[in-house]
Amino acid sequence: AQSVTQLGSHVSVSEGALVLLRCNYSSSVPPYLFWYVQYPNQGLQLLLKYTSAATLVKGINGFEAEFKKSETSFHLTKPSAHMSDAAEYFCAVSLAGAGSYQLTFGKGTKLSVIP
Amino acid sequence: DAGVIQSPRHEVTEMGQEVTLRCKPISGHDYLFWYRQTMMRGLELLIYFNNNVPIDDSGMPEDRFSAKMPNASFSTLKIQPSEPRDSAVYFCASSSGMTGGDQPQHFGDGTRLSIL
Numbered sequence: 001a002q003s004v005t006q007l008g009s010h011v012s013v014s015e016g017a018l019v020l021l022r023c024n025y026s027s028s029v030p031p032y033l034f035w036y037v038q039y040p041n042q043g044l045q046l047l048l049k050y051t052s053a054a055t056l057v058k059g060i061n062g063f064e065a066e067f068k069k070s071e072t073s074f075h076l077t078k079p080s081a082h083m084s085d086a087a088e089y090f091c092a093v094s095l096a097g098a099g100s101y102q103l104t105f106g107k108g109t110k111l112s113v114i115p
Numbered sequence: 116d117a118g119v120i121q122s123p124r125h126e127v128t129e130m131g132q133e134v135t136l137r138c139k140p141i142s143g144h145d146y147l148f149w150y151r152q153t154m155m156r157g158l159e160l161l162i163y164f165n166n167n168v169p170i171d172d173s174g175m176p177e178d179r180f181s182a183k184m185p186n187a188s189f190s191t192l193k194i195q196p197s198e199p200r201d202s203a204v205y206f207c208a209s210s211s212g213m214t215g216g217d218q219p220q221h222f223g224d225g226t227r228l229s230i231l
Binding site for chain 2: 032034036041042043044045046049051090094102103105106107108
C-alpha cells in the first residue's frame, strides 16, 4: 500500500522568499507523484507530476519538485513566493502499473504568504 | 475546454432528506472519481468508475451512500437518508485512460453540502 506524508500542515513565508513544501511517500513499487493546489472554494488543480522521465519536474506558476528515491521525497519549491501562491497544496502518490487505480493524497499544507 | 462540472455548488438540507450530487466529466475521459473533503479526514476517495462501471467502492462510508454512472457524461452520488455528519465538500474528478496511473485527475469545483 502507498502513503504520503506532508510535513507541516501550515507554512508561512514572506513575499519573495523561498517556498519549500515537504512530501515523503511510501510505495512498494515505483510511484507516480503529483502536486495539486487548491484555492479557496475551488477544486484541486494539477501543479506538476513525476512519471519517471526526469527527476526534476517543472510545473505551472514557477513551481518545481525533485524526486529523490533515496530519500523517498518529492518536495515542492518555488524560488520567490508571490501573494497569489497562498493556497493549500496536496501531494499525491499513485502506483505505477498497479492494474487498479488509487490516488492517495497527503493531508495538505496550507501556505500563507506575508506581504 | 470545459472542465469537470458539478452541481449544485452548494446544498443545504435537513437531516433525513435525500441528497443528489451531480457530475459531468470531461468529454473523452473514461475514469470518474468521487471524493469527500473534511477538515478532520482530509480528502477521501469514495468510489471510482471506469467506462461507467464501478471499480472500487470500498471508500463509500455506508449503505446510505450510492453512486451511479448511467453514461459516459453523467454521474450521481446520492445520500439517503442524509445525516449532519455527511456535511462536507464533495468533489468529482475525471481522467483519461490509465497506463498504470500516470494520468492526472481533473477536479470539479465541488459541492459544499450542509446537513442541518
